[in-house]
Structures are given as structure tokens and as C-alpha cells.
Amino acid sequence: MSTDDADHPLTRAELRARRAAEEAAAGVEAAAPEDSEPAEPSEAAAPRASTAADAPEAPQVPAVPTADEPVTRSAAPEQVFDDTPGPRRTPNAGSGTSASTADAAPAQAEAEFPDVAPAPAAAAATRVHQEDPPLVPDDAHVEEPPADPQLAPPTDPRLEPPEWQPHPTPAPVARRRRFPLVLGAVIGALVLVVAAFGVITLLQGPRVSSVKIDAQSAIDASGTRMIITASQPLAKVDPKQVSVSPKAPFTVDTSGRNLGIRFTVPLDDDTTYTVTVKDATGTDKQRQSTLQATFQTPKSTIFLLQRNADGDDTIFLTDLGGKNAVPVVQHEKIDDFRATADHLVVATEKGGTSVLLVMDRKGKNQRELKLPGPGFLSNLQVSERGNLVGYTFTDKGISATSGRASILVSQSLTGDGEPQIVTVGDKMPSIAQWAFVPDSSSALFIDFSGALYVEDRSDAKAKPTALGAAQTVEGISRGTYTAIVSRGNDLVELNLADGSEKPLAASTPDFGVPGTIAPFPGGTLRQVATRDATGLPTGQIVTRVDDDGKATKLFSVTGSDAIMQACPSPSGQYSAIVVAPKLVNNPYDQSLLPLPTTMQTHIVDTKTGKELVVLAGFDPSWCAQAPHR
The missing domain is CATH 2.60.40.1220 (Immunoglobulin-like)
Incomplete structure (x- = not known):
């Protein structure tokens, strides 16, 4: 009877094979078949064949191949899907039912999955196959087992028992086990590197x-x-x-x-x-x-003031090339200004009296500082270290019998507190000249009687210290607390820390008696009037005098041009020399601090005397105070 289709009646041999597979799945030992013609065992099968005399009649259901023994049909060839490695195989068209040996399939399974033990159902099926191989018709041809022991018999994966599905691969477990080892190795390597660097540091010394x-x-x-x-x-x-x-x-x-x-x-x-x-x-x-x-270090910049008779006065910031000038503050009338690292302090006018403004270096966040009353201020200066502003102040309604004239006032740039007036004893003296001591909050001043004092303006309990008599304060050196003052006809260097003094060294060559002296680190700028043989003035020069007394002519004017001021840059690298050209035809303006209408600032290299640029404006921020003429 044909076995090509599962819907047709099965042969006794096929029924026997199905029954054996079902008993193996249930874990029951297969009974001997009842009436069966002995089949010719294949060369690889067991030598003894059992009968079906004692076996009960099996139900007629489609045959299910075991994991070790596929069932082949003797009709037309049917395509079999093979998941095992190697080339795919399909049964020969003329072949009958194929049989394998009892040990072929388990051996192949062990070869493919060495770490997975056979399932119990598969083991039972193996025993059934070993004890009682299924019978096939006499005229069937037995297919030889595969020549390659690694090539599994062709099976249909749709009918493959679930017991033969391989267990999940243990690779992730292995990776999880390796992770702590890898992490530990990395941490250990980092510890070794840090320790090595520490040893190297100790061996090399400081870096x-x-x-x-x-x-x-x-x-x-x-x-x-x-x-x-x-x-x-x-x-x-x-x-x-x-x-x-x-x-x-x-x-x-x-x-x-x-x-x-x-x-x-x-x-x-x-x-x-x-x-x-x-x-x-x-x-x-x-x-x-x-x-x-x-x-x-960065390139230098400088603030300058320009007054305008037909419009607002302007403070602008420029580099030393003069091509990048930026207006910072504009006001109807600006008398004076000073700059610190964080602030601009500007003296302006309103209603004929002085107004004092403080702002940042960009001209923003303006606020008005309180003055001692309505009046006029002059000699505006700032203390970078003490964060103070100082000035001399005169009441608006002063008379011969009332009012304060040229009193010295200081106050915080923050605007906190009241203006503090300098007193000597119980009096508020009129001040002829004064200056903040660089790198401190102290003020050096001379009253109208010619007495010289120094006082710390940051300490409300401090009292002025008398330093003798003096006519002028020419300048104070940065970083040394040394002031150059005139006592009679002599110029002396006065140590403000201990009161000691020594004569100011004469210059070589001697260009004459200086009218003003401006110290810088390493020397001084001295302004001298030149004269002809009869003693008449012919011009003015600015000389650089080093600490050893060596003098070099730096800048000069002749004719009606006038040098109004000469100020070194903070380091003394450059000099700003303010000139009023053609003074005879250069009228003074109408400010509370009147100055010639046209003013120019010459920037000169102090070491070489080379002129770098000429800028329109005056009152350079390198100067401690404005021009006095």
C-alpha cells in the first residue's frame, strides 16, 4: 500500500513505527509487535527483530519521525528541509523507506551539541530503535547512511520534536563573567599609571x-x-x-x-x-x-578728553595708533576726569556748580557722588589701592568772612558714607597742592602756610603727620613711597615711610632748572624752559633723566607752542606730552577749569624719543591730575 500521503491507510510497518514513537514520548517501554513478518535488518541495525504479536492495535494517525530515525515514504520524492550544516539533500526518486543505524543519530547530536545532554524522550526513542527497528515492505530499498558522519539525516524542521531544540547559548553568561575581570584589569592599570606618575614626580623634583x-x-x-x-x-x-x-x-x-x-x-x-x-x-x-x-602683556590704551565749544564734550578711549578711538562719555561740560582699573570719575557742571559722576570704564551705570555742598571742585585724583576719589572744594557763596576755600575732601568710589574733609587740629586748612601716594590710600598735601603733611585717608581715626615745610610737590615715585618736593631752592627726595631725605641728583648734561618733574620707574621726566644768551625764553624741552643722572632730550617745542603737561605711562615705557599749539592765537574756553581751546597729545617712546602718534585731546589718563594752566 502506498505511503506517499498521510491521509491514505498506512502499512503495518508504518503503524508499528508510529506506535513505537508514541510510547517513547510517554516514557513507556515498547511492547513486542504482534503479527509482523520479520523484516530484513539493515547492516547497521541490531541482529534481533521483535514481533508484533503482543502489541495492541495502534490508532491510525500520521507518522511522526523520532529524533534518531526519520520516516521516508516510497512514493514520489518529497522535499526535506535540512537545518544541519552541509549541503541540502532530498531523497532519491526511486528509493524506498530509508533506515539508519541505532547509534548514528545520537552520535551526530553529541557531535553538534557537546554541552547539551540528550532529552529523556530522545533517549527512550533511541532505546526503542535499538531493540526493535521498524519493518519495511519486502520490496523497499534501504538507503545507505550518509558517508559523512557529521551530516545529519534529512528531517522536516516543522515536525522536529521540541526536545531537540538547543538550549540558549551560554555566551552571554561567559561575557558577564568576563566583565568583572576586564573592569578589574582596567582599574589596576590606572592605579599603576597614577603610581608611576607619582614616583616620576618625586624623582624629578618640582614642576x-x-x-x-x-x-x-x-x-x-x-x-x-x-x-x-x-x-x-x-x-x-x-x-x-x-x-x-x-x-x-x-x-x-x-x-x-x-x-x-x-x-x-x-x-x-x-x-x-x-x-x-x-x-x-x-x-x-x-x-x-x-x-x-x-x-x-596686552597693548596699552589711553583715555583723552576733547572739549567742543559747539556741542558736547567727549571722553574717548583709544589705542596708541589712534585709529580705534571709541567715545565713552559725552556731556554738555566736562571739566576733568580720572580712571582706575574699574571706574571712570568725571567732574561735570550743572547750573554753574560742580557735579561728580562715577561709572564703569565703558561709561555705563552712572551715579552721582555727594559733594560737601554747592560749589566747585578742582585737582581731581583717585587712589587705585584705596578705591578713593579726592579733590579740593570751594563753596559757591564764599566771601572774605564765610565759606570754605580749597579744602581737601576724599570719599569712597562706591558712594557709601559722607565726604570726609581733611582737618589739622580743629581746623579745615586750605590746600595749595596735594597728591595721592601711589600704591596706598595716603594723601600728601601742602597748606597755604607751606606746611607739608601726609595722612592715611582710609583710616577715620588717623591724624596728619607733619613733614616740615615745602613749596611744591613735584611727584611721587611708584612702589618706593618717595616724593620729590622743593624746599626753598632745593629739590629733595623725601622718603614718606621714615621721613629721611636726600638731594635730587643733578642731570648730566644739565639742561637747566626743571619747571615740573614726573617720576617713573627708572627715572624722571623733567620739563625745562630753554633760553637764549640774554636769558629770554626761546622754547621748552622735555628730558628723560635716568636714576644714575644721565639726561637725554626727549621732546621740544619752539615759538608760540607751549607744553602744558608731560606724563609717563605707568611703566615709563611711553610719554604723553600735551601741547597747546600757537598759544597766542589759541583762546581759552569757558569751563570752570579753563584751558586753551585746541590741545594735542603727543605719544613718544620714552627710551628712544621716537614720536608714535599725535592725538586730538588732552588730560591723558596716565597723568595723576589735569593740567594747571
Whole structure:
């Protein structure tokens, strides 16, 4: 009977095979078949064949192949899907039912899945196959087993028992087990690297970790501090171990890993500075190294005032090229102004009296500072270190018997508190000349009687200290607390810290008696009138006199041109010289502080005397105070 279709009656051999598969799935030992003609066993089958005499009649359902023995039909060839590795196979068209040996399928399964044990159902099916192979018709042809032991018998994957589905691969478990090992290895490597760097650091001695400095402040004011942070705590550094190039005076302090270099004078602009510390050691003083740090200073800028008879007066900011001037403050009348690192202080007029304004360096956030009353201020100055503004003040309604004249007043730039008036004893003296001491909050002043005093304006309980008699205060050197004052016909250098003094060195060559003197780090600018053989003035010159007395002519005018003021830049790198051209035909304006209508500022290289630019305007912010003429 044909076995091509499962809907047709099955042969006794096929029924026997189905029954054996069902009993194997239920875990029951297969009984011997009842009436069966003995079949010829294949060469790979067991030598004994059982009968079907004792077996009950099996229900007629489609045959299901076991995991070890597929059932083939003897009719037309049917395509079999093979999931095993290797080329696909389909039964021969003329072949009959194929049979395999009892050990072929389990051996192949073990070869493909060595870590997975056979399921119990598969084992039972194997036993049934070993004890009683199914019978096939006498005329059927037995298909030889595959020549390749790794090639599994063709099966239909749609009918494959679930017991033979492989268990999930253990690879993720292995990866999870490897992760702690990898993480531990990485952490261990990092620890070794950090330890190695620590050992190298100790063996190499200190190294530079970071450098901090406010380069803009360094060119604007003295006292800027550079912090060099080392890789380990430092032993105390002696100033002799430190050098600065280009040369600049400094002080040194050491604290832990930080080395502080304080520049006692402002630095030059647009310059690369190099600080070198030789033989630096850690606190163990075992290993020496050289520390080196560099920084670049920015280019200088300057504020100037322009008065306009037909419009608003303007304060503008410009570089030293003069091509990038920016208006910062505009007002109907501006008498004077001063600049600090954070503020602009501007003296203006309103209703014929003075008004004092303070703002940021961009002209924003303006606020009015309270004055001692309605009146007029002059000699406006600022203390960068004390954050103070000072001026002389005269009441509006002054008379021979009432009112205050030229009293010295100081107050905070923040606007906090009341204006503080300088008193000597119980009197408010009239001040002939005064100046803030650079790098401090102290004021040096001369009253109308010619007495010279110095007083700390930041301390409300401080009292003025008398320093003798003087006619003028020519200037005060930055970073040294040394003032140049005139006593009679002599010019002296007065130490404000201890009161000692010495004559001011004469210049070589001697260009004459200076009318004004402006100190800068390393020397002074001196303004001198030139005369002919008869003693008549022929012009004016500005000379640079070094600390050793060597003098060089820097700038000069002749004829009716007049030098109104000469001021060095904070470091002395440049000089701003204010000139009123053709003074005879240059009328004065109508300000409370009248000056010639046309004013020019010449920027000169102090070292070479080369003129860099001529700018329209006056009252350069490098000057401590405005022109007095």
C-alpha cells in the first residue's frame, strides 16, 4: 500500500513505527509487535527483530519521525528541509523507506551539541530503535547512511520534536563573567599609571602646574601678583633664585605649592615676560629643578578728553595708533576726569556748580557722588589701592568772612558714607597742592602756610603727620613711597615711610632748572624752559633723566607752542606730552577749569624719543591730575 500521503491507510510497518514513537514520548517501554513478518535488518541495525504479536492495535494517525530515525515514504520524492550544516539533500526518486543505524543519530547530536545532554524522550526513542527497528515492505530499498558522519539525516524542521531544540547559548553568561575581570584589569592599570606618575614626580623634583596673573592690571598699576603653582610643596624660595626677563623689580613669597612674584612697578605693554626660578626644591630638599613661566602683556590704551565749544564734550578711549578711538562719555561740560582699573570719575557742571559722576570704564551705570555742598571742585585724583576719589572744594557763596576755600575732601568710589574733609587740629586748612601716594590710600598735601603733611585717608581715626615745610610737590615715585618736593631752592627726595631725605641728583648734561618733574620707574621726566644768551625764553624741552643722572632730550617745542603737561605711562615705557599749539592765537574756553581751546597729545617712546602718534585731546589718563594752566 502506498505511503506517499498521510491521509491514505498506512502499512503495518508504518503503524508499528508510529506506535513505537508514541510510547517513547510517554516514557513507556515498547511492547513486542504482534503479527509482523520479520523484516530484513539493515547492516547497521541490531541482529534481533521483535514481533508484533503482543502489541495492541495502534490508532491510525500520521507518522511522526523520532529524533534518531526519520520516516521516508516510497512514493514520489518529497522535499526535506535540512537545518544541519552541509549541503541540502532530498531523497532519491526511486528509493524506498530509508533506515539508519541505532547509534548514528545520537552520535551526530553529541557531535553538534557537546554541552547539551540528550532529552529523556530522545533517549527512550533511541532505546526503542535499538531493540526493535521498524519493518519495511519486502520490496523497499534501504538507503545507505550518509558517508559523512557529521551530516545529519534529512528531517522536516516543522515536525522536529521540541526536545531537540538547543538550549540558549551560554555566551552571554561567559561575557558577564568576563566583565568583572576586564573592569578589574582596567582599574589596576590606572592605579599603576597614577603610581608611576607619582614616583616620576618625586624623582624629578618640582614642576610648574599652573600660572595665574592679571596681565591688564600688570601694565596699569604696580603690585600685580603672579602665582606659580608647583607639582609639590616648595621649600622657601630666596629672591636670588628668581630672575625676570625683561628686568622688572619684584618681591617673592612661598606658601605650600604656590610661589608668589609681586611686581612692585607696572610692566611694559605688548611684551613677553619670562620668570625663572633656579634650584627649586620640594620640602624634602632632596631634588632640585628649574621652574619657568611666561606671560604676554596686552597693548596699552589711553583715555583723552576733547572739549567742543559747539556741542558736547567727549571722553574717548583709544589705542596708541589712534585709529580705534571709541567715545565713552559725552556731556554738555566736562571739566576733568580720572580712571582706575574699574571706574571712570568725571567732574561735570550743572547750573554753574560742580557735579561728580562715577561709572564703569565703558561709561555705563552712572551715579552721582555727594559733594560737601554747592560749589566747585578742582585737582581731581583717585587712589587705585584705596578705591578713593579726592579733590579740593570751594563753596559757591564764599566771601572774605564765610565759606570754605580749597579744602581737601576724599570719599569712597562706591558712594557709601559722607565726604570726609581733611582737618589739622580743629581746623579745615586750605590746600595749595596735594597728591595721592601711589600704591596706598595716603594723601600728601601742602597748606597755604607751606606746611607739608601726609595722612592715611582710609583710616577715620588717623591724624596728619607733619613733614616740615615745602613749596611744591613735584611727584611721587611708584612702589618706593618717595616724593620729590622743593624746599626753598632745593629739590629733595623725601622718603614718606621714615621721613629721611636726600638731594635730587643733578642731570648730566644739565639742561637747566626743571619747571615740573614726573617720576617713573627708572627715572624722571623733567620739563625745562630753554633760553637764549640774554636769558629770554626761546622754547621748552622735555628730558628723560635716568636714576644714575644721565639726561637725554626727549621732546621740544619752539615759538608760540607751549607744553602744558608731560606724563609717563605707568611703566615709563611711553610719554604723553600735551601741547597747546600757537598759544597766542589759541583762546581759552569757558569751563570752570579753563584751558586753551585746541590741545594735542603727543605719544613718544620714552627710551628712544621716537614720536608714535599725535592725538586730538588732552588730560591723558596716565597723568595723576589735569593740567594747571
